[in-house]
Amino acid sequence: MFGKPKSRRTRNAVVDILNGFLSILVLAIIVLVGIVVWGISQFYAEGQSSQDTVFIVERGNGLSTVAQRLEDAGLISNRWIFIGGAMAEKKERALKHGEYKLTAGASMADILTELSEGTPITYSVTFPEGYTSWQIVERLNEAPLLEGNIETLPEEGTLLPDTYVYERGATRQSVLDRMIAAHDEALAEIWAERDPNLPLDTPEQLVILASIVEKETGVDGERPQVASVFVNRLKRNMRLQSDPTTIYGITKGVGTLGRGLRKSELEARTDYNTYQIDGLPAGPIANPGLAALQATANPDKTAYLYFVAAGATPSDGHLFATNYADHRKNVAQWRAVEREAAAEAANEAELTREALEQQEAEAADAGN
Structure with missing residues (x-):
């Protein structure tokens, strides 16, 4: 009326299967832990670049795209490790667009920190006062x-x-x-x-x-x-x-x-x-x-009430007057400075002209 009890051989087969499964599971865990430990060591290990490098995170670039570009540029050894590290540090959405300087030997961890927390490279443009x-x-x-x-x-x-x-x-x-x-x-x-x-x-x-x-x-x-x-x-x-x-x-x-x-x-x-x-x-x-x-x-x-240039250049400033008579004197002084500057410029041009003429004459004589 009752079924026959399972034979010892059957029980042993089940135990063997369970033991085999557990062995595989333990082995898988060991391998997985090994991979994680290796990945972590790679994430923090010195990077591949031998020189400082400029890297640009374009607008709209996500973690996967940036990781692929870093790998293609030879700045990281494995994009999946970089992605895993970013996810572990909860920075998968923290990358900021911009242009960054990555130092020689920067690890994946260093690169992730720079791209998520660093200050992008900046440029400047100067507009002088008085520009239209x-x-x-x-x-x-x-x-x-x-x-x-x-x-x-x-x-x-x-x-x-x-x-x-x-x-x-x-x-x-x-x-x-x-x-x-x-x-x-x-x-x-x-x-x-x-x-x-x-x-x-x-x-x-x-x-x-x-x-x-x-x-x-x-x-x-x-x-x-x-x-x-x-x-x-x-x-x-x-x-x-x-x-x-x-x-x-x-x-x-x-x-x-x-x-x-x-x-x-x-x-x-x-x-x-x-x-x-x-x-x-x-x-x-x-x-x-x-x-x-x-x-x-x-x-x-x-x-x-009046002012006029004090010299031949803007840096010379101005002469100021409270009345027109004094202003006329200042204007006369400025015109004298102007004439002197013009004479000096003319004299300098004449000396240059003479020097060039002499060079040409000497070159012609040497050719003959």
Whole structure:
């Protein structure tokens, strides 16, 4: 009525199967542990690269793509170990786009840390104070590793010249946007702390006058004095009579005039010819820097109404006067300096000409 008990042979076969399975399982675990230990050692071992290398994580690149590219570039020995290490450290989504410097011998762990926590390589572009918007866009177009085009030329006087840092692949428009934001922030702070007696009604008027100050002098210490001249003139209802404003009316900020102003240009009535119009010109004539904005907002307290160049170069600065008679004396002094500089230049050119003629004559004699 009852089945026959299993034979000893059957029980032994089952035990053998179980023992075999357990042996295989133990062996698999040992192999797996060995692989993991080996993988960990490879992950932290010194890398293959013998020199510093620049590696770029492109926008949209995921862990698998980056690992494959690192392996293809010979920077890691096994992409799967790199992927496993990233997952173990919970950094599979932590890679940041950008350009990175990987040092010689960097391990996979080092590379993962650099690509997820490091600072990308940066570049910079400098815009001199007093650049027009056209000049700024031209320099942006020349800057390396920036992308995209500037569709619309920014309004004059809305950008803050400075040195701007960017990463490979940043857009030109993003740099412009930062310049606009920096300008707006600086202007708001400076306007809030301006001299209350300024003959200016709006921040925009401050920018216009600061742009004139910027173009009139390249000497840092002179800006507050130059600003005082124009402020004093505005208070007295005197015309500003600034050459740079008249020049801007001709060039519109594109390129340079490349010559002196003509009589007809000084006499032409335009929105920018401050020899012919009262008050400020129609708009800024450049993008003033921080120092010019500050100097214009808080100019020196002077009685100056005139200034003229003190020497033949911009670095020589200016001579200031409180009345027209003294100004005429300063102008006479400047013209004397100009004549002397012109004579020296002519003399230098003549000496160079004579030297070249002598060389040619000696060469001709030697040939005969």
